[in-house]
Amino acid sequence: MNPANPALGNDRPYNNRLDRLTDYPFTRLATLLSGITPRANVEPTIMSIGEPQHAPPAVIAETLQANAALWGKYPPVQGTPDWRDAVGSWLARRFGLPPDAFDADTSVLPVSGTREALFLAALLAVPEQKAGRTPAALMPNPFYAVYEGGSVLAGAEPVFLPATRETGFLPDLDALTPELLERTAIFYLCTPANPQGAAADAAYLARAIGLAREYNFILAVDECYSEIYLDTPPVGSLQVAATLPHAGNPWANILVFHSLSKRSNAAGLRSGFVAGDPELIARYQRLRSYSMAGTPYPVLAAAAALWRDEAHVVENRAAYRAKFDAAEAALQGRYGYYRPAGGFFLWLDVGDGEEAARRLWADGAIRVLPGAYLTRSQPGEPNPGAPFIRVALVHDAALIGQACAAITRILG
Missing domain, CATH: 3.90.1150.10 (Aspartate Aminotransferase, domain 1)
Known part of the structure; x- marks a missing residue:
């Protein structure tokens, strides 16, 4: 019973979606x-x-110390020009992106690690209804818990897609029905997969991108483990998108997520990025302006140094x-x-x-x-x-x- 007003009964002022x-x-x-x-x-x-x-690379401590005077400044949500240049250059080198097609100033945004970024992606993607029904959020099963958390709290129905040995440890895209795809707002895909380690090939990613564009949903590709591989560098979603036909926006409907936590042993730095469709990145920046603080200047400087170093x-x-x-x-x-x-x-x-x-x-x-x-x-x-x-x-x-x-x- 509400002690302040018994007439209100037992309801408390909670978001009851969290109880799901x-x-x-x-x-x-x-x-x-x-x-x-x-x-x-x-x-x-x-x-x-x-x-x-x-051990984290020594350049982290060195760069943080060199930029210590900037701890007192509020950082910009969109990061610094130097950080954007470092990330854009890394994406171009790693995934062979055409330099005249990828603009880091409009297509990249810093985030405080990809947990936050993947959670916010659902808030960005999920409308009140899609195709007149409850929006669906697709995700592999097994999955990173944040995919489900963000989807449920955004008001979507999480749909868990089997990712077993029989499916190559990735969701079977051919098993997705038009009825489900029509109400899909976001499709979380992790490659290499956590925990199975399967990496999607170019054909698989091209098919996923095609479905996102055909049915107009966000393809949110978690590529956090892309730099920890045994033999062959995993293909990236932006890399595949650059080879596909497009109507002026090669990154349409795609968001990719990267982090320094695994690549650079820098989990405590809380630094990563989201990249892709410029229209989505602009909306993402607006959402993040309301919900999260910008990445501190010294952290942006350390992150830029890490993205520029492959050794x-x-x-x-x-x-x-x-x-x-x-x-x-x-x-x-x-x-x-x-x-x-x-x-x-x-x-x-x-x-x-x-x-x-x-x-x-x-x-x-x-x-x-x-x-x-x-x-x-x-x-x-x-x-x-x-x-x-x-x-x-x-x-x-x-x-x-x-x-x-x-x-x-x-x-x-």
């Missing part, structure tokens, strides 16, 4: 493991979260290759192990992900994330992630090898 969301995956994990004290007399190995443990990224990839070598040697094909095209996760079929997570924490002080916390059930079907655990290979290769050997010993 489960607890965040790491909150659920903390609940699952609460009360369990690891029996192993070892330092815990945290493999549940994708937080790189490599530390090359070293990063070599370190991750060594980690996968260590994991592969220890696991020896157990639990459906495969070597992913990109990213730094293992997606292991252990039969019961929650039970495995409890056992690994209790018996080995190893913290992993149950796959069910990254997936949703279809009506009348079991949760497709329930048999899996996600294991983040963020520690050094020696510790990865030890941890994976312990996983096989504990789980059998």
Whole structure:
């Protein structure tokens, strides 16, 4: 009962859409493991979260210090000309974008890490209705929790698209019906995928871009893991769009999201960008002006320095290759192990992900994330992630090898 006005009943002034969301995956994990004290007399190995443990490049601290006088200035939402030049030049180098077609001044915006940016994308995309019905937000299943959170709070119906071994760990675009596509407002796509590591090829991305334009929805492509790959650089969505026919706007309906958290081991810098369709970027800037502070000047300067340097990224990839070598040697094909095209996760079929997570924490002080916390059930079907655990290979290769050997010993 409302103590101030009993006539109002039990309703409280909350956004009840939030009640449609489960607890965040790491909150659920903390609940699952609460009360369990690891029996192993070892330092815990945290493999549940994708937080790189490599030393951040020295240029971060150097650049922050060199620009310390700018901490007292309010930063511009659109970033600085130097930052935009650095990001635009990196996109052109990495994805071969035509220099006369991509304008960083109108097609790039800084964001405080891609979690914020991907969440806001739903607020940007979702109208009150689409095709006279509740708008749909498509996303792979498994998915990054922010896709669902942003979609639900924007008023969309999240639609979870199976991304299993049978579909190549990416949503089956041919399974999308016209009825669903007509009411789709946003399609979240992650490539390389989190957690399965599958990378979409050019044909797949061209098909997704074509659907976005045919049915007029935003294709929001999360490319956060694009720079952590084993052999071949993953194709980018803007790279594919540059090869497609267009009516004056080669980036129409596309937003791509990149971050320095994984590429540069700089999760605490909270720096990334959204790029793509200039009309959408302009609206995104307006939305962000109302909702978020700009990225501080010293952070923009450090980010620009990182986007201009590839040497530390090359070293990063070599370190991750060594980690996968260590994991592969220890696991020896157990639990459906495969070597992913990109990213730094293992997606292991252990039969019961929650039970495995409890056992690994209790018996080995190893913290992993149950796959069910990254997936949703279809009506009348079991949760497709329930048999899996996600294991983040963020520690050094020696510790990865030890941890994976312990996983096989504990789980059998």
